[in-house]
Amino acid sequence: MTAIMEMRSITKTFPGVKALSNVNLSVAQGEIHAICGENGAGKSTLMKVLSGVYPHGSYDGDIHYEGDTVAFKGIADSEHRGIIIIHQELALVPLLSIAENIFLGNEITHGGVIDWPETYTRTRELLKKVGLSEAPTTPVGKLGVGKQQLVEIAKALSKKVKLLILDEPTASLQENDSQKLLDLMLELKSQGITSIIISHKLNEIRRVADTVTVLRDGATVSTMSTPISEERIIRDMVGRDMESRYPDRVPKIGKVLMEVEGWNVWHPEQAERQMIKNVSFNVRAGEVVGIAGLMGSGRTELAMSVFGKSYGQNISGQVKIEGQLVDTATVNRAIDAGLAYVTEDRKGLGLILEDPIIRNTTLSALQKVSTRSVLDRGAERQVAEEYRRALRIRTPGVFQQVMNLSGGNQQKVVLSKWLFTDPKVLILDEPTRGIDVGAKFEIYNIINELAAQGRGIVMISSEMPELLGMCDRIYVMNEGAFVGELTREDASQERIMSMIVRGDKHGGH
Template sequence: MQDTLLEMRSITKTFPGVKALDDVSLKVQAGEIHAICGENGAGKSTLMKVLSGVYPAGSYEGEIHYDGAVTAFRDITDSEAKGIIIIHQELALVPLLSIAENLFLGNENARGGVIDWRATNQKTESLLRKVGLRDAPTTLVEKLGVGKQQLVEIAKALAKDVRLLILDEPTSALSESDSQALLDLMLELKAQGMTQIIISHKLNEVRRVADTVTVIRDGQSVSSFNTKDGITEDRIVRDMVGRSMENRYPERTPKIGKRIMRVSDWSVYHPEHADRQVIHNVGFDVRAGEVVGIAGLMGAGRTELAMSIFGQSWGQNISGRVEMHGQPVDVSDVSRAIAAGLAYVTEDRKSLGLILDDTITRNVTLANLPGVARGSVLNDHAETEVAEKYRKDLGIRTPGVFQKVVNLSGGNQQKVVLSKWLFVGPEVLILDEPTRGIDVGAKYEIYGLINDLAAAGKGVVMISSEMPELLGMCDRIYVMNEGAFVGEMPASEASQERIMSLIVNE
């Protein structure tokens, strides 16, 4: 009945040391909406990069059949010329240019280098009508909300004679009504005969628009079904997370004491959009010797929650209470949060955690300089001793503590950040994606350090997108979705399926 527009056969893509895609196959019929589901890091984005030529032909194994012929794209321009267009999660619009200028960016209606504004604006208007936007073509993109910007992206794709439209997590930043409008538009485009691929975690959306679902896990295509066959969300969730658990986490016997920290009714608004509430009345507590996990997908608001608690480093119009040992504390700036006994290890250690061009020593003492000073005069040798102590305690592998941190590996850099916060002497450490970008061996060491912290009676809050990591490390897990906590469970009762279904069912 239908023709196959795209078939990717046995795609294997290897990065040094990692097999990102392993024998993945994907078959997309002309005129359908095909959903690709999978966890963070399952390989969805890599697959789309192979398809669009970001990874050029020859850098992967396998074949791509498109429109009845084997293709080998050299780059994005190549795939766009064939009508394959990706709309990425982070929108690629220039905020200070108008809608019309954005739509034809790099593809201007020009004669001899002079832009024909009349033609540009006319074409823009008709494209905007197609996606249901009524804004003037001369409106600056920055004046539009995220939802409308997403529609502009689609209009931009339509301007290029798109045949296969790929949307990567298109609704992740959208409100409920904007999401519905976008899904409606997808169905309308489908009615006009356009083939689309949607990458999404949200199974309710997938069920609403998709004709076919392919699940990818750990770089392999696990299953593919037709949604008409009555497939349950449970089945998809199981396929998404169903990897075997190995013993990748050091053993720990929890000794959980009294409650140290308690956060209640925590609400935060977006720093630039004052009307957008990002964190909704979140409450949690942490006890001595306990490792508490916060699970959720990217964009769930976990980092925003942590940073807003840590000295209001993110957001505005923040309300709620933070108590330490039952007493309310002032966390209105970072130095007060530190004084209250908090430490926050950022997920972005290179730009937020370290001064890369500085030495290990100077990074370790940065948050507690008075600790190595007499009065306000620094004592170089005390400083060196502190750095040496942490180098030994945490096993930072370096020729010496006067090495610049830029020269260290990811795992060792992370240990430097941890050292910095340990030297502050906190009671509760909030670790945001503590093992991101770290190789497997170093991960195990970081896990060991986290266990040591808990054993020393500190409270640990661990934010991670890797669910097995949370299940392996935590005593208790909160599940966060769209800025709110949607569940809490002891680790003994937690499973990836349970967490994932809390997230996808909202």
């Protein structure tokens, strides 16, 4: 088969980071080509290069398409040639109708006036092709996520698509919606449309893909055709050296500190969508427990729903601290019960960026630096200085605005804030995201120190080596449920990935 599209030695750098280095990708005419890789492997970046989101000139390398060397300056250029990308976050306007969305920016007009009869006729044809029977006037916001996805595809078809790119199309879909979508992909393939699908789900890939390319750390690792070996994909996805080091620790694990039992959470807006499904876990004194899983697997939702019901609705389940049933229905009560939650979104949810370090440090426990609600500035200053020294926050002074600090130092300020509440259990959500290697090591040291003090640590991370290097025990989470639990000795990247992508309880080979 001839290649419809070929990318040769694509290199793309962002300030300070090489996102793609010498990536090659060749997609044959009429096939379904799957791209696999961990979070941050460079899949989405590669697709953005292809579709012109990153314009020609902002990357190195060549793109050949239908026999030409192309230089897209924007999405309009690539769409003009029939390359259409459907992003993970759908780009539909919820209040507009299906027909209006499909022809948005591409309206059927006569002298500037929209031809509605023609628009509706064409919409009906397109909807039929993707298997939808909704009226073209239905507002898109009234449709479920699965149907919205199909509307996106109908929109792509309206633009005479030749190469359709789907970025994790089934990530937010229910099982039967996913099946419908995959069927549609095969149907489009039979009509001669070439597709690229980015996905983590190996069963789906095996079902539809003709060829699989695995990316890791911004480079092509392998390309394989049918028959596709799941073991090989998993190995190629994770098979990197443990380059960063983790401080040694001799765990002194005590009695059970926190237990969560039968935890269920529903989506805050879509009441019928269950985000956390009957999850139970525990953490002991002095123990570092990991929660592994891909983005969107429900780890943050689990943590935030436990911490003061800060996420979701219809929450049910029990939380026990030191064997006692505790109420964690508000953040205050969760803090009083001895919980702390260090958010993954430092800037959005963790810090008041315009405030200085000192104010951020004491925010969660102001009563400790005040008498009868009157602040004691001296005591506050002492506290802030103490944590600055203890956590080695590098700053000219505690009156520095936190927005001027590096990611690592900002994270230390967030940790200071929670340590000042003297929690029994800390839930750390992606504690080293966006932090450079040196600062990561310091954060790891702090985590070990906290465990050594007899606190329980729950560590959520998308970086598997980090979990393997730090945790005594790892829970594996996928699609809102725990799919496995591994001890430090049993855990390996292959086993975790295998549990995630195959729903395999034992992670064995």
